[in-house]
Amino acid sequence: MFHPRPFVKTRFAPQGAVACIQAISTFYYTIAFRIHAEFQLNEPPHFPFWFSPGQFTGHIILSKDSSHVREFKLFVPNNRSLNVDMEWLYGASESSNMEVDIGYLPQMELEATGPSVPSVIHDENGNVIDSRDPSGEPIQFVFEEITWQREIPWEEAARKLEVAMYPFKKVSYLPFTQAFERAKAEKKLVHSILLWGALDDHWSLVKELEELQSNSENEFYSKLAALHLEKYTFPVEMIICLPNGTVVHHINANYFLDITSMKPEDVESSIFSFSSNFEDPSTATYLQFLKEGLQRAKPYLQT
Incomplete structure (x- = not known):
């Protein structure tokens, strides 16, 4: 016991x-x-x-x-x-x-x-x-x-x-470095969720990225970690970035929760507006965040 x-x-x-x-x-x-x-x-x-x-x-x-x-x-x-x-x-x-x-x-x-x-x-x-x-x-x-x-x-x-x-884990999540290797090979974006403490899941831990950033043996991985940590604010940061680590969009969990707790008519930002296709404000707002990230990444992906 x-x-x-x-x-x-x-x-x-x-x-x-x-x-x-x-x-x-x-x-x-x-x-x-x-x-x-x-x-x-x-x-x-x-x-x-x-x-x-x-x-x-x-x-x-x-x-x-x-x-x-x-x-x-x-x-x-x-x-x-x-x-x-x-x-x-x-x-x-x-x-x-x-x-x-x-x-x-x-x-x-x-x-x-x-x-x-x-x-x-x-x-x-x-x-x-x-x-x-x-x-x-x-x-x-x-x-x-x-x-x-x-x-x-x-x-x-x-x-x-x-x-x-965790039913959402029906979708395969990759470790931080593997995700960027896959994104580079398939020419796709990377969606990261960076947490101060992730316990047992496969999301990125701030502590692990700090260790990766200080690793001089692989400059590319060190740069990826640095770009993520640069955008991180406690406790959770959702990030969309290019295969080279360039962050095109990000949102902090506290701000996300503040937005989704407001009434639709009180939300001034058009970036995180509610969609009539979803009854759940969190789902609608997160979907809008992902769409905005894709839109911002287009100029980079077309070059």
Whole structure:
């Protein structure tokens, strides 16, 4: 148990847990899972302190009759430079500030050291038998090696869980440098979403771009990172740029939210106007942002 105050339903979406069958044998299932949970580290009279890992993932090998567990592992992925969000209050009034930080967990996991032992043992006729031998020692179980009849790779299972949590990820997202290599080859624009902290997704992290900018081994990648960071404003910046990294359009998330929260008649800018084709102001405004980016890029793409 990590902490006595877990919340298996997080404050923000996507919430809950998803799972899929990764492998099947005659007697066992391997079930891959992903859980979005967080912890409240403080209790009254202390002010709230939320500790929110990007995700918990792992697998369980479970007998088909649910009598025992062969394997269990749950962990926070550590393959990204940042993977945990922390938020805490400095006061109880509405004007109190919420402090936010993001960090890195090198290891946070739970793993079973061996198969579980059934609490009740039945013989071949279904009768309950003593769980101890005549000498009083617990009966020792011998487990055979599992032969899987059908299975999918862990990467495929993790991808299915990710898409279940984030349906927009049905669209393939590329890492920062790969996106520009693809754009250069296909003569297309790059749409980037640059965040101060991205947790477990594939959007660009400010910290990673800062490291890329200081990398003297590849001047092109360093320049790409510098051009993005030049336009970045906390917390999230949406960017449209050419294959060479030139930014043709960008909008900050805070400004975007301000625009979409206004009434259509109060929006003065023609750039981010509402469309009658969409009832959702956010969708209409973001579509207009993308169209404006394409329009601004035309002179460059035609040369």
